Amino acid sequence: MLTLLNFLLTGLLGVLQDRVAAFDGLRLVDGDHECSGRVEILRFNQWGTVCDYGWDYREADVVCQELRCGLALSAHRGAAFGAGRGELWHVQCTGHESSLTDCTVFLRSSSYCTHENDVGVKCSGTLLMPTLTLLSPHTVFSPGEAVRFSCSVLPGHHLSDFHLYRHGVSTPLVTQRVDQSQIRVELTLTDLDTSHQGSYSCRYRVKGSSPSQLLSSPPSNGINITVVELLTPQHWYNTSTEAPAGSVIKGHSFNITCSTPQQYPGGSFQLRLIRTNGTVRQSLPALTPSVTFTFPSAQSSNEGYYYCLYRVQLGGRTFVSRESQPLPISIRDPDPVLSPMVISWLVSGLTFVVAVIIIVIVAKVLCHKEKKPSELERETRSCEENTYVALSINKL
Numbered sequence: 001m002l003t004l005l006n007f008l009l010t011g012l013l014g015v016l017q018d019r020v021a022a023f024d025g026l027r028l029v030d031g032d033h034e035c036s037g038r039v040e041i042l043r044f045n046q047w048g049t050v051c052d053y054g055w056d057y058r059e060a061d062v063v064c065q066e067l068r069c070g071l072a073l074s075a076h077r078g079a080a081f082g083a084g085r086g087e088l089w090h091v092q093c094t095g096h097e098s099s100l101t102d103c104t105v106f107l108r109s110s111s112y113c114t115h116e117n118d119v120g121v122k123c124s125g126t127l128l129m130p131t132l133t134l135l136s137p138h139t140v141f142s143p144g145e146a147v148r149f150s151c152s153v154l155p156g157h158h159l160s161d162f163h164l165y166r167h168g169v170s171t172p173l174v175t176q177r178v179d180q181s182q183i184r185v186e187l188t189l190t191d192l193d194t195s196h197q198g199s200y201s202c203r204y205r206v207k208g209s210s211p212s213q214l215l216s217s218p219p220s221n222g223i224n225i226t227v228v229e230l231l232t233p234q235h236w237y238n239t240s241t242e243a244p245a246g247s248v249i250k251g252h253s254f255n256i257t258c259s260t261p262q263q264y265p266g267g268s269f270q271l272r273l274i275r276t277n278g279t280v281r282q283s284l285p286a287l288t289p290s291v292t293f294t295f296p297s298a299q300s301s302n303e304g305y306y307y308c309l310y311r312v313q314l315g316g317r318t319f320v321s322r323e324s325q326p327l328p329i330s331i332r333d334p335d336p337v338l339s340p341m342v343i344s345w346l347v348s349g350l351t352f353v354v355a356v357i358i359i360v361i362v363a364k365v366l367c368h369k370e371k372k373p374s375e376l377e378r379e380t381r382s383c384e385e386n387t388y389v390a391l392s393i394n395k396l
């Protein structure tokens with residue numbers, strides 16, 4: 001009891017005698033690397049050490065963060081990294097300070113704290129950038145597929161978990177917890193859709209001396225993936241106005257247009273015709289959202305069901321859309337009554353007949369006019385005939 005009282009009194013005297021406002025420097029010595037070792041404080045050009053009374057992860061975290069060494073992996077007591085020299089300091093922190101200067105610091109003037117009580121710390125160090133590797137054989141995917149990544153880091157950290165991020169999104173899309181000794185993990189993103197397209201990177205987190213203390217690594221290299229979603233094309237046809245719906249008049253021209261609102265470089269449209277004696281395909285490059293297949297003269301071989309689809313090659317893979325709904329087209333023989341050629345022939349024939357009739361009528365009229373006797377000729381002829389008849393009677 002007397003010993004404890006003596007310790008408290010001497011500590012209080014130390015506080016009253018020398019309360020530190022700032023340090024000139026902070027370092028870790030005799031450790032495995034620059035972020036581990038005995039904690040030493042520079043004051044008035046003299047390096048001193050820190051007493052281990054009350055020393056735990058809270059103070060250790062402040063030291064690691066001030067030295068830009070990440071989080072404290074462990075807080076050591078009892079001169080774990082050897083005994084130092086110089087003044088002995090006492091430090092009390094909450095764990096939220098950015099520097100030891102912000103903590104309660106005073107000289108330890110007590111025979112119960114010697115350099116055999118020097119503290120040390122082992123920090124996580126500057127976290128190395130992890131490496132992201134694509135395990136899937138390609139970078140272009142269809143909706144519903146999965147993409148597999150591998151995230152790895154060099155050994156030396158007490159790892160907690162790995163995260164997969166998409167650029168522009170703050171929350172991880174995949175999280176995988178690991179054992180402390182594990183340095184590689186597979187991250188799989190399933191059921192892809194177009195919202196997953198973009199650049200991906202991974203991070204890992206390390207555990208501090210407190211379970212609640214986690215430090216995140218810098219992001220890894222980026223890997224881009226593309227999600228190709230091909231919409232079902234639309235199609236329609238055009239032909240002469242006199243053709244009934246769903247039909248094309250034989251010998252007339254017609255065209256079929258395929259269209260899609262979403263395109264990719266190097267795509268093409270394919271038109272497929274299913275008819276009774278087989279299937280016919282033809283393709284045109286998709287230089288615009290719509291392409292037109294032209295048929296200059298419809299024949300019986302053009303009759304059948306037409307389908308449109310869109311095809312594109314990306315990342316060494318071929319993607320094909322669903323086929324459009326069938327477009328039935330029948331080829332009809334031209335209607336003689338309505339045929340322009342027949343009408344032309346009829347008009348020409350009627351014109352000829354009318355012309356002939358007019359010529360005949362005119363000819364008859366002219367001929368009748370030439371043979372008709374004049375009035376004088378008729379009177380003379382009548383008189384002569386009457387006279388002849390009268391003379392003949394007298395003679396009798």
